[in-house]
Amino acid sequence: MPVAALVPLAVVGLAFVGFCWYDLSRSRVKYLPKWLWAIVCLVSIPLGGIIYLVVGRDGVTDRE
Secondary structure: OOHHHHHHHHHHHHHHHHHHHHHHHHEEEOOOOHHHHHHHHHHOOOHHHHHHHHHHEEEEEOOO
C-alpha cells in the first residue's frame, strides 16, 4: 500500500482528535479528569475519541 493512500486517513484521524480536544475544552466530563480524557483521545485514535463522546462527555458546556 503506498504511503500516499495513508495520508487522508492520518488527516481525518488528526482532525477527529482536534475536534475531541476542542469539545473537551468546552464541555464538562464524567468519570475521568479532562487531562486524562485528552490522553485517551490521543493514544487510541479513533476508539478513544468515540468512547469520550459516548461515555465521558457530560453534554453541558462550561460556557452556559
